[in-house]
Amino acid sequence: MPLWLxxxxxxxVAAWFWLPSPRAWCGFLLAMAAVALSGFAFGRGGRAGRALAIFALAAAAGCGLVWSKAAWNGGGGGLARPEVVHFTGAIERVEPLPAREAVRLLLRPTKGAxxxxxxRVTIAEDKAPAGLLPGAEVVLRARLVPPPSAAVPGAYDYAAVxxxxxxxxTGRALEPVRLVAPAPSGGPSQWLADARILLTRHILTQLPGGRGGVAAALITGDMGAVTEADNQAFRNSGLAHLLSVSGLHLTAAVGATMLIVLRLLSLSPWLALRAPLLLISAGIGAATGIAYTLLTGAEVPTVRSLIAALVVLGGMALGREAMTLRLVAAGALLCVLVWPDAAAGPSFQLSFAAILSIVALHELPWMRRTFEAREEGFLRARTRELVALLLTGLVVEAGLAPIAIFHFHRAGLYGAVANIVAIPLTTFVIMPAEALALLFDLVGLGAPFWWITGKALGLLLGIAHHVGSLPGAVTFVPTMSRTAFALTMAGGLWLxxxxxxxxxxxxxxxxxxxAxxxxxxxxxxxITGDGRHLAVRGEDGRIALLRERTGDYVRSTLSELSGRDGDEAITLDEWPGARCNPDACAATLIRDGRSWRLLATRSPYRIDRSAMEPACAAADxxxxxxxLPxxxxxxxLKADRSLLERTGGIAIHLRRAAIDSVVGLEGDHPWTIAARPDPQASASRREGD
Known part of the structure; x- marks a missing residue:
């Protein structure tokens, strides 16, 4: 029963994100309270009644936790509309983006601004002065916009994050940034920030290009130097988890430290006979994990992995089995209590789904009987290990597939096979070689280890690009409803x-x-929330975009939501039977024998009423x-600025004549309310128009 807590x-937490309004959240809390009372009252002291009551109370607690955090720690007071501002701000975080020739700053503006x-402001490298470190103060002129909500229903919603x-x-600096106060010297946080930046620069100097970007991501967690092509290859091949410092990297660092310390201490017979070496090595391993987490910036996924690792180390120190479902549940419980909002994100779901799949599989009696260590020949033993690794990879891929489909609308087919090579290569070759290279660089002897690291990273990149480019490496799944996702995840947890x-x-x-x-x-x-971009899906699945010059992000988002690769998209000008000019496009779509006429504008210039009015009347x-007037x-339907300001981006289902909207899916969550236009400002703009 504790596993279900x-x-x-x-x-x-999921209910709070799913339900649309405070009234619905209150209804959920009351419903869970009623279930809990019923469980205690009618369960007659039985396990089933108590379990149901405790589960309901836990669900109510999760809803209350995330609701209170949204109210207390949310981004209230956000920007109402795009503005160009000149302000002074203190730097909280620096994120170099060498692959984009930019630097991203998280700033705390001075009071009264x-x-x-x-x-969050992005600065081009040529506009960024030296000395951009946490704690420094800068003066800049930037164009700021409210955090963007989902472009269309189902797309990534940065506003919630x-x-x-x-x-x-968020925004971009328009002029060179001026440093007005340097970062204060001293302090652990300052030292760590400096060390992270210097370490990243040193790695990029030793391994230029794509290999350096991946090497920096493994050690410092800085992914700014990873090129978009490499990033896409890792995603398509199912190896993207290698670039994000989380469970795998932390386990490698802690495990290697424990092994080395245990072996060194056991060389002394006196210590081996008298000292609790496992407890000592676990403590040093925990310290290593904490130091590695701080060095990589203490991002939430890394801290979450650290908490889970510390729980495991604590269990080992107490003499418990290293990995059990109860320890996984304890780590998940602590993470949800600290970061309840993270439970709705893909990072939390993917990491715990992976470890849960592994532990649950290896706790099965038949799995233990089939793959436990035994006295046998070398070839037979290695074959058994390889089969176990492949089976584990397949189970993990199956467990992660629904999450990847729901959040990213894609699923990889060859990730299990690619990870069989990539994970050992990263854990036992790349990371140790890179650590030795950095260590021996202190005495100027790191070159051989950098050569090994570079060759191994070249092999890893080759695997990612080759597997990611294979036919059918990525399957795009256009849509997965919340109900389908909830059923799939509930079934997986039950299993x-x-x-x-x-x-x-x-x-x-x-x-x-x-199904x-x-x-x-x-x-x-x-139709995106700003009305600038539109995608039409043909019956063959191919999509046509309104504008030829559509950005990569919008193109890939609209394509993936339609179940296709962005490279296959065409423009509406190429749509059979479409009529387009620089100002507008008219097209006909046929669904279930009915013709739908679409009219879309694509320029800011005035269209003569004598041409526009009959075109509107002829369009559905x-x-x-x-x-529009x-x-x-x-x-x-008239999806113009007036409508889209109220609904956000929309998705239209012609067969059932239905419309989904971003606001309809998000409901009255605080970031959605903050993004809605001020009625008085909208009225003023209408008068101006």
Whole structure:
């Protein structure tokens, strides 16, 4: 039963994100209280009643935790509209982006500037002065915008992430930045920030190009030097987890430290006979994990992995088995209590789904019997280990696939095979060689180890690019509803956590969630919240974009939500039967025998009423980034600025004549309310138009 306690907390967090309004959240809390009372009252002291009551209380606690954090620690007071501002700010965090020739700063503007408490600004390298370190003060002129919400339903919603980080605006510096006060000298945080920056620069000097970017990401957690091509290759091949400092890297650092310390201490017979060497090595390993976490910037995923590692080390120190489901549950429980909002994100879900899949698989009796160590020949033993590794990889890939589909609309097919080579290569060759290279650089003898590191990284990059480019390496899944995702994850947890044959019932829920996903039809038209971009999905799945010069992010987002690769997208000018000019496009879509006429504007210039009014009247749907006049009256939908300001991006299903909107999915969550336009300002703009 304790295994289900963190599950209950996560269910409460998910309910808060899923339900649309404070009234619904209060209803959920009351419902969980009623279930808990019923469990205690009618369970008659039985285990089932108590378990149901405790699970309901945990769900209520999860909902209350994330709600209180959103109210107390959110990004309230965010920027209302785009502005060009001149302000002074203290640097909280520096993130070099060598691959983009830029530096990203997290700033705390001075009081009285009329800006949010935190602002994230990107600065071009040629506009960034020396001495940009945490604690320094800078003066800059930047164009700031509110944190962007999801472009269309189902897309990444940075506004929610920024809200919990307290970031109220993002933007880009327009002029060279001026340093007005250097960072204060001394202090552990300052020393760590300096060390991280200097270490990244040193690694990039020793290994230029893509290999250096990956090497820096492994040691310092700085992914700014990883090129977009390499990043995409790692994602497509299922190796993206190698670039993010989390469980794998922390385990390698802690495990290597423990092994080395244990071996060295055991060389002394006196210590081996009298001292608790395992406890000592576990303590030094824990210290190493903490130091590595601080060096890499103490990002939430790394801290979360550290907490889980410390729980495991504590269990080992107490004489418990190193990895059990209870220790995994304890780590998850602590993480949700500290960062309840993280439970709704892919990082938390992917990391704990992976470790849960591994531990649950290896706790199965038949798995223990089949792959336990035994006296046998070298070839037979290595074959057994390889089969166990491959089976583990396949189970992990199956466990991660629903999460990847829900959040990223894609699933890899060859990740299990690629990881069989990539994980040992990273853990036992690249990271030790790079650590030795940095150590021997202190005496000027690191060159041989850098050569080994470079060759191994070249092999890792070759694997990523080769596997990622194979036919069918990535399968795009256009849509997975929240209901289907909830069923799939609930079924997976049921399958992993129960010990009896009743666990097989989880396969039913997973099958239903998978069937719902496979049977779901993606939207036919996407219109972004600013009205500038539109995508039309053909019956063959291919999409057409309104504008030829569509940015890579918008192109890939709209393509993936349609279930296609962004490179396959065409422009609406190439759509069969479409009529386009520089100002507008008209196209016809046929669904279930019905013709839908679409009209979309794509320039800021005025279109003569004599041409526009009959075109509007002949269209079923009109889309525009402008605010269209009242005389533009399509037969079904006018998605202009007036509508999109209220709804955010929209997705249109023609077969059932339905519309999904970003605001409709997000409801009255605080970041959605903050992004809504001020009614008085909207009225003023309408009068101006």
């Amino acid at each position: 963190p599950v209950g907390l996560v269910a409460g 009329g800006l949010p408490a935190r602002v 920024a809200w919990f980080q307290g970031i109220g605006a 992993a956590l129960w010990r009896t044959k009743a666990r097989l019932l989880g396969l039913t829920a997973m099958a239903v969630g998978l 719902m996903t496979l049977c779901a039809s993606p939207p036919d038209i996407f 749907i009109v889309a525009s980034e402008r605010r 009242d005389w533009c009256r399509p037969r079904w």
